[in-house]
Amino acid sequence: MKPSDGNNNPNRSVNDAPLVSLRQVGKNYATPAGRFTALQNIDLDIQAGEFVALVGKSGSGKSTLLNLMSGIDRPSQGEVRVGGAELHQMSETGLARWRGLHVGVVFQFFQLLPTLTVVENVMLPMDFCHVRAPRQRRERALELLKLVGIVEQAEKLPATLSGGQQQRAAIARALANEPPLIIADEPTGNLDTGTAEAVLDLFRNLVGRGTTLVIATHERNLAGIDRTVELVDGKIANSARIPTAQLTQEVLA
Numbered sequence: 141m142k143p144s145d146g147n148n149n150p151n152r153s154v155n156d157a158p159l160v161s162l163r164q165v166g167k168n169y170a171t172p173a174g175r176f177t178a179l180q181n182i183d184l185d186i187q188a189g190e191f192v193a194l195v196g197k198s199g200s201g202k203s204t205l206l207n208l209m210s211g212i213d214r215p216s217q218g219e220v221r222v223g224g225a226e227l228h229q230m231s232e233t234g235l236a237r238w239r240g241l242h243v244g245v246v247f248q249f250f251q252l253l254p255t256l257t258v259v260e261n262v263m264l265p266m267d268f269c270h271v272r273a274p275r276q277r278r279e280r281a282l283e284l285l286k287l288v289g290i291v292e293q294a295e296k297l298p299a300t301l302s303g304g305q306q307q308r309a310a311i312a313r314a315l316a317n318e319p320p321l322i323i324a325d326e327p328t329g330n331l332d333t334g335t336a337e338a339v340l341d342l343f344r345n346l347v348g349r350g351t352t353l354v355i356a357t358h359e360r361n362l363a364g365i366d367r368t369v370e371l372v373d374g375k376i377a378n379s380a381r382i383p384t385a386q387l388t389q390e391v392l393a
């Protein structure tokens with residue numbers, strides 16, 4: 141199977157198991173006011189190679205859902221499977237180990253380690269997961285920084301880079317262990333329009349190379365998206381192959 145063409149790929153067999161599969165997933169939080177249901181009855185399949193946009197109002201549950209797919213958090217109910225791993229069955233330690241090899245996560249505020257240089261930040265996932273021989277890690281990190289267009293920033297500290305450059309470094313870090321899945325939570329939310337578009341171009345490029353990408357976003361008119369999944373009050377209100385632009389103003393507000 142060539143995963144790069146998303147769900148429209150004519151070569152994809154209907155029997156291909158989804159890369160991400162959520163069944164009746166719920167998430168509750170204990171709050172001083174009692175139990176709060178952030179997600180309920182979520183059924184969602186994402187095929188390998190898809191570029192999926194997760195949209196919905198602030199508080200609708202986008203980050204909560206992404207955190208369950210990336211194994212950052214665990215569901216209160218239901219089943220979360222990613223690439224055959226049963227995340228709902230795994231311990232915290234097991235999840236952390238699994239995550240390092242199987243998912244790359246990109247956050248709105250980059251979350252680079254401030255005391256490490258850019259190239260060292262990109263090497264971190266390889267160091268943690270003992271991926272590649274230590275001597276090859278820097279070389280691989282530099283290749284990734286070249287891919288995202290900031291190799292000349294490699295030896296600088298993150299704080300000396302622009303927001304867009306820091307986000308590119310974070311994307312390079314997310315790619316370090318060649319995860320099949322990238323999860324990005326409002327990755328352009330802190331960037332100006334031009335820089336955001338460049339980051340989205342980079343994502344489209346990655347999808348073209350076969351990476352599966354799920355992105356939470358407030359942006360409309362995202363080009364290159366295979367599918368838009370809309371959350372309303374912790375439930376999936378819509379999961380269709382339609383451009384974000386066609387969703388209601390209210391949902392995206």
Ligand SMILES: Nc1ncnc2c1ncn2[C@@H]1O[C@H](COP(=O)(O)OP(=O)(O)OP(=O)(O)O)[C@@H](O)[C@H]1O
Nearest residue numbers: 169170171176178197198199200201202203204205
């Ligand atoms: N740790 C927590 N404890 C209690 N409630 C939480 C916790 N995390 C999230 N929530 C609540 O769950 C709901 C969903 O939050 P979530 O962060 O997933 O929304 P979101 O769609 O990502 O919003 P935004 O667009 O503002 O990032 C919100 O009402 C939020 O207040």
Ligand SMILES: [Mg+2]
Nearest residue numbers: 202203204325
């Ligand atoms: Mg969020």
